[in-house]
Amino acid sequence: MLSGYMTLSTRATAVALGVLAVAGSGCFEQDMANEGRLKPLEASEFFEDGMTARQPVEGTVARGQLFNDDHLYRGMVDGALAETFPFEVTADVLERGRERYEIFCTPCHDQIGTGNGIVVQRGFRRPSSFHVDALRAAPAGHFYDVMTNGFGTMPSYAAQVPVEDRWAIVAYIRALQLAQNATDADLGPQDLEQLGERR
Amino acid sequence: MAQIFHPSTNTLSRLSIFGAAFVVAALAWAAGTWSRSSVATGVGVAQQQQVPFSHKHHASGLGIDCRYCHTAVEESSFAGIPPTATCMNCHSQIWVDSPMLEPVRESFRSGDPLEWIRVHDLADFVYFNHSVHVAKGVGCSTCHGQVDEMPLMWKENTLYMEWCLECHRQPEKYVRPRAEVFNMNWETPTDQFELGRHLVEEYDIENLTSCSTCHR
Numbered sequence: 280m281l282s283g284y285m286t287l288s289t290r291a292t293a294v295a296l297g298v299l300a301v302a303g304s305g306c307f308e309q310d311m312a313n314e315g316r317l318k319p320l321e322a323s324e325f326f327e328d329g330m331t332a333r334q335p336v337e338g339t340v341a342r343g344q345l346f347n348d349d350h351l352y353r354g355m356v357d358g359a360l361a362e363t364f365p366f367e368v369t370a371d372v373l374e375r376g377r378e379r380y381e382i383f384c385t386p387c388h389d390q391i392g393t394g395n396g397i398v399v400q401r402g403f404r405r406p407s408s409f410h411v412d413a414l415r416a417a418p419a420g421h422f423y424d425v426m427t428n429g430f431g432t433m434p435s436y437a438a439q440v441p442v443e444d445r446w447a448i449v450a451y452i453r454a455l456q457l458a459q460n461a462t463d464a465d466l467g468p469q470d471l472e473q474l475g476e477r478r
Numbered sequence: 479m480a481q482i483f484h485p486s487t488n489t490l491s492r493l494s495i496f497g498a499a500f501v502v503a504a505l506a507w508a509a510g511t512w513s514r515s516s517v518a519t520g521v522g523v524a525q526q527q528q529v530p531f532s533h534k535h536h537a538s539g540l541g542i543d544c545r546y547c548h549t550a551v552e553e554s555s556f557a558g559i560p561p562t563a564t565c566m567n568c569h570s571q572i573w574v575d576s577p578m579l580e581p582v583r584e585s586f587r588s589g590d591p592l593e594w595i596r597v598h599d600l601a602d603f604v605y606f607n608h609s610v611h612v613a614k615g616v617g618c619s620t621c622h623g624q625v626d627e628m629p630l631m632w633k634e635n636t637l638y639m640e641w642c643l644e645c646h647r648q649p650e651k652y653v654r655p656r657a658e659v660f661n662m663n664w665e666t667p668t669d670q671f672e673l674g675r676h677l678v679e680e681y682d683i684e685n686l687t688s689c690s691t692c693h694r
Contacts, residue, residue: 312601319556322593382543386568397540403571434567439549 352442354420354427361420366443368450376451379444383436392455404432409452410459422449514636524630525597529581531631537662538626544618544660555607559594562586597631598622604639605694614681615653616645619662626662646686650674653683 317323317331326333335341349355351365366372381390389396392409399405407414414421426445429435440448463471516522536542545551550558562585573579585592600606611621618625623634635641645652653674658664667673677683685691 311603314602316602318602320559320591382545386540386542386546398568398572401540401572403568432571434563434570438561439546439564 351446354423356420359420360418360424362418364419364446364450366446372447373450373454375444376447376449376454379440380448380451383440384448387433391459392452406431406433409456415456415460419446419449419453422452519636519638520597520633521636522632522634524628524632525595526630527594528592530578530629532629533625533631534627534629544625544662551608552612553609555605555609557608562592597633598637600637604692606692612659613656614649614683615656615659615677617654617659617661617664619664620645620652620654624662642692643687646691649683649686650678653677653681656681 319331321331322329323331346352348365350361350363354361356363380388384392385396386398387396387403387406388394388409389399394406394408409415423445424430425433426436426440426448428437436445457465466474512518532539537544547560547564548557549560550556562582565579565582566586569579569582574583581592584590621635625631650671651674654664655673655677
């Protein structure tokens with residue numbers, strides 16, 4: 280018999296452990312709301328660096344991630360900044376560009392690209408207007424390159440804006456440049472009428 | 479042998495049998511009230527963080543779009559918490575001496591991420607995907623409330639299953655046009671029901687109450 284050789288204190292300990300095990304299983308093992316798997320950005324206690332996922336071995340190229348299209352990924356054609364877009368600029372691309380420009384660029388460059396966004400008004404170094412001659416003449420690849428690698432005080436936006444969106448933003452900057460330097464002769468009758476109402 | 483109980487205890491026993499029903503009801507009510515109280519749900523309780531980040535200042539004060547930081551919300555199940563580099567896009571030059579932002583600068587220097595305390599922690603047995611909700615016209619504020627008015631982040635809704643089902647059963651009461659999803663000032667229009675029914679059809683919103691939609 281167990282109780283035959285168990286002293287009173289060991290029996291008390293056994294009971295206490297039993298109670299703890301039941302309570303513990305209720306709190307930890309049975310808690311399905313917090314499973315052992317980790318959610319994105321949750322810290323791992325298993326790996327020393329605290330990251331949940333492992334980094335691929337250096338030099339690994341995943342399927343579809345060779346990024347060997349210089350024009351698309353680096354804005355370069357034959358070693359020079361591209362003058363052209365890597366894909367056709369449609370109305371949808373422009374619309375996407377406007378949306379992305381307003382999300383990521385307006386804080387500094389403002390709605391029309393003069394470089395007086397709210398963050399500049401709060402003290403960030405003012406960027407150049409998109410409407411100066413140098414930037415109107417700059418190749419499309421220049422804008423792509425700046426977004427990808429940063430320029431002066433502007434950091435890289437590569438982590439926030441995917442490749443195709445960066446090109447769409449370039450297209451929209453081109454549209455802004457056209458719009459800010461348009462004359463009445465560039466406008467259709469409907470545009471002129473709308474403009475007349477506002478003037 | 480004398481009686482153990484005096485005859486007057488008959489009344490007591492009848493009362494307690496009768497009263498037991500009320501006690502059970504009261505306990506059920508108390509449990510229900512407690513589980514929906516902010517103590518249990520965390521609704522409306524501002525979460526202190528290592529850095530007192532204000533959505534109110536950044537979103538409504540400066541007009542920065544949700545997606546500037548939560549870049550993955552349209553593509554992924556997880557909206558994404560920005561890396562420290564995103565903070566430093568502006569704070570490399572703005573508020574550079576603020577002691578409040580020292581943990582941000584320290585994180586940027588050392589490469590160790592800031593540790594934010596999760597405010598919306600859904601149970602692990604629930605599958606949730608931000609991108610599909612955004613694509614089907616569920617606005618940020620429908621679930622998260624007026625985040626642009628929150629100095630510190632809090633949970634606007636319980637994230638209980640009963641709360642999810644309220645919309646999953648009648649999405650037409652909540653959906654809005656896709657273009658308005660990120661508009662924090664969107665107000666439910668008077669013809670919401672008509673608009674909602676139209677959008678449910680247009681966006682193919684269907685199959686929302688199957689168990690395996692969320693528990694997969």
